[in-house]
Amino acid sequence: MSKNALITWAARGIGLASSKKFSAHGYEVLMLDRDETELENAVQEVAGATTLCFNISSKEAATEIAASLIRSHGALNALINNADVAKFDTIENCSVESWRRVMETNLDGMFYLSQALIPTLRTSKGSIVNIASISGLRASTLSVAYGTSKAAVMQLSK
Secondary structure, three states, X not given: OOOEEEEEOOOOHHHHHXXXXXXXXXXXEEEEEOOHHHHHHHHHHOOOOEEEEOOOOOHHHHHHHHHHHHHHHOOOXXXXXXXXXXXXXXXXXXXXXXXXXXXXXXHHHHHHHHHHHHHHHHHHOOEEEEOOOHHHOOOOOOOHHHHHHHHHHHHHHO
16 A cells, blocks of 8 residues: 655645655655646646645635545545645735635634544554644744744644
């Protein structure tokens, strides 16, 4: 039985690089992103990968992703929580909508998806890797929402 990994925001950057690395190490890769066009282009670069197109920022989406994954694969061995959005503003200029969008994707989505998949990861003795950022350690006046979300990711990971 081969191992598998679900990688969020897998259409570019760290997510795509992680997808390629896991594939090269023999994992069946499930690439998740909300940008269907980019995801369909990216999957061509990862041998044997399959795609899931979702916005992970709601508990309902996480529940649907987990149910779909269990139906199609039975178990999960690795969850790579890489999804994030960056909106750079000072606290004075950061709108409530921008704040919520960053928190819903960078923190809430990671929490919901981890929570929904922990039972299958526990059964498979799998792992969760949460991707944070140096912005979670080093404050910046221009990244109030992003930095705060990444600091929270670090705390959630502990």
